[in-house]
Amino acid sequence: MRTQVEAIAEVHQRIHEAIADLRQEMTALSLDIHQHPELSMEEYETAKKLKAKLADNGFEVSGVEDLPTAFVGRAGSGESPRIAFLLEYDALPEIGHACGHNLISTGGLTAALALKRALGDDFPGTVLAIGTPGEEGAGGKIIEIEKGVFEGVDAALMFHPGDRTIPWRHATATAHLQIQFFGKAAHAAGNPQEGRNALAAMIQFYVAIDGLRQHIPETARIHGIITHGGAAPNVVPDYTAASFLVRALTREGVLELVERVKACAEAAALATGTRTEVTHAGPLYAERKNNHTIATRVADYLQAQGIEVEVPVLKGGTGSSDIGNVSLILPAIHPYLQIAPRGTAGHSHAFREAAGSPEAQERMLQMAEALAKTGADLLLEPGFLDKVWEEFRTSGPDFPA
Ligand SMILES: [Zn+2]
Ligand SMILES: [Zn+2]
Structure with a gap:
């Protein structure tokens, strides 16, 4: 047989x-x-x-x-x-x-x-x-x-x-975040004092992430791009957006880092008189x-x-x-x-x-x-x-x- x-x-x-x-x-x-x-x-x-x-x-x-x-x-x-x-x-x-x-x-x-x-x-x-x-x-x-x-x-x-x-x-586990800043448009030369600059906020956020990165676990990663940086050089940008990935060994680790990334965005918004929204752009990868x-x-x-x-x-x-x-x-x-x-x-x-x-x-x-x-x-x-x-x-x- x-x-x-x-x-x-x-x-x-x-x-x-x-x-x-x-x-x-x-x-x-x-x-x-x-x-x-x-x-x-x-x-x-x-x-x-x-x-x-x-x-x-x-x-x-x-x-x-x-x-x-x-x-x-x-x-x-x-x-x-x-x-x-x-x-x-x-x-x-x-x-x-x-x-x-x-x-x-x-x-x-x-x-x-x-x-x-x-x-x-x-x-x-x-x-x-x-x-x-x-x-x-x-x-x-x-x-x-x-x-x-x-x-x-x-x-x-x-x-x-x-x-x-x-x-x-x-x-790594990953969160895919969208970071947005909402400011106030104004003529960039005529009356900038009326504006609140969402691009200035975004740049502060980006620099804050660079500062944060030194103090996260070696196995974690935070990286992203600015997807919307303003519309014209003579208009104070009232809207900017970025797409970021936050990675760590576990989903719990990712969610802890997401809170620190949010703090960077909130600090930048506070400093520039703008408002921020940080949202998950997709499901959490495990x-x-x-x-x-x-x-x-x-x-x-x-x-x-x-x-x-x-x-x-x-x-x-x-x-x-x-x-x-x-x-x-x-x-x-x-x-x-x-x-x-x-x-x-x-x-x-x-x-x-x-x-x-x-x-x-x-x-x-x-x-x-x-x-x-x-x-x-x-x-x-x-x-x-x-x-x-x-x-x-x-x-x-x-x-x-
Ligand atoms: Zn790939
Ligand atoms: Zn692939």
Whole structure:
């Protein structure tokens, strides 16, 4: 009789073959997405392309209420275990796919398609491909959690392109703030004494943040831009606005810092006779709880394909992602895949170029294979998903030592 081990090995072999079959089509799709970047929550054409591939391959595709660029592709019985691949596809203003989300979406899609093909028509459980829009600030996954998209999902798998391959790392929690100052317009030369200068307030706020920054935890980050600085040089600006990110190791830490940022804004308003409003411009991104049991398995399958996986060194401040919020409610992974030379910064022109390189597309397919094989294990290997959940129940987020 065929053993369970042999059956899983056969599925793995079929995944390998399916990825080879999908290679050209998926490379073309990734490059197409790369060349047609769409901003957070405006990824209409990209979502359409991804949904079409899912539908063409026998996935049942549905939308998510109030999130026109989100979607859920479903294959299998609908029953547990439900294994989800998460697809991010938003780009950045002006700099395009400098976070490489073309690779995340196409790689996740490839994994879902390959796993379904390898499992055939009749398999236990469900394969999901969840389109998660607006990672760059709008928190698409957090809204999806609220809409129940992740209810009943047993594990969520995704990856992120980077300058090294590591199975996990910590990520900061983040608040996205809008800071506004309301002053009084007046002729800047004729009667400035009548005016109250919202730009002067903004500049004081900005300088106050520079002063604050010296006295926050090493792992925290506060950074932002002025989005509205006035309308004309001969008008005392009566309105200014800024967009800021406040990051710390935990959501509690973020909220404490937000109070200190508010104090900076209030002080600037008081000094300039203006009024300030500090509001949250998006949902709070949570710290990240990587499931090491799943991530180690993915790392094994990357190494088996000749990819060097480094031991992560957790230190300092980092970026943030809404995968953090998902990772606190169910086992999730967010490994990094090297697609650019060591030291290449994310959100840079160099990183955007790397995300469109032939080498990155090959790497993406190797990651898709590792993710799909891990998905197969979660569905088929006795006891594996139990081990994953045991870790989830007994461990916390990753933090730097
Ligand atoms: Zn990203
Ligand atoms: Zn990014």
